[in-house]
Amino acid sequence: MSNTEQKRILLIGGGSGIGHAIAQAALERGDQPILGARDPERTASTLPEALRDVPVVHADLADEHTIAALTESGPFDAVVSLAADTANGPVSSLERAAIHTAFDAKVAGPLLLAKHLTDSMNPGGTFVFFSGVAAFKPAPSLSVMAIVNGAVAFMAEALAVELAPVRAVAISPGIIDSGLWDFMGDDGKRDFFATTAAANPARRVGTPADIVEAVLLAIDNTFITGTTLHVDGGGRLA
């Protein structure tokens, strides 16, 4: 991929899965990724070889002090928030604390990123927030996931208007083989992916590379703002 100028890209919750892939693509095209993580030492110690020189700073989206301190790592061309925490289960079993943790990671924390970092954005800069297909295809026991991801999509619209000309874009991945699903074990993951692929109009699950392309588009194309890029193989329609 080509890039006309080096960009400083802060990736919050970028210490795993899709975040690694974005950081690697950014490095390969000459950008400067910076990772923000709740436990920077642990994240730094688990980085793949290709990312070993990428700085890791403290960023906990449930802790406003760490968010405010991110100004010291600016200025930025993009602030990408990948953070996610779940509160899955039937509504009748939901715990208030888990609901708040999920909202901190995807909604309140990203809003505080906008509060503290808008003045640290270079011209043409953008916030990129991660939504997800669960918002657009709700399922039982995933209501909190649907609601927080839906809020992300509306947050991109609201912030694009309020923070202009700083941009705000949401990315909505479908099921991505990012490592997130490894807990299912080889057989469980294979079955889940086969079922998902059969139902998706794209007839496959996604890869981190699919998401990387969308994130770089959101960063580079300064006419994209206030919208959600669905990178879900059409899964929300299946």
Ligand SMILES: NC(=O)c1ccc[n+]([C@@H]2O[C@H](COP(=O)([O-])OP(=O)(O)OC[C@H]3O[C@@H](n4cnc5c(N)ncnc54)[C@H](OP(=O)(O)O)[C@@H]3O)[C@@H](O)[C@H]2O)c1
């Ligand atoms: N993979 C998929 O199939 C899929 C589908 C739809 C949407 N998405 C979305 O895509 C994004 C990236 O997904 P992924 O697969 O890379 O997920 P992941 O590997 O689970 O990454 C999520 C990251 O969020 C971080 N995090 C959680 N709470 C945080 C907080 N309060 N402050 C800062 N960081 C926090 C975690 O860091 P720790 O290491 O500190 O726990 C972790 O690095 C997520 O927003 C996810 O919801 C993914």
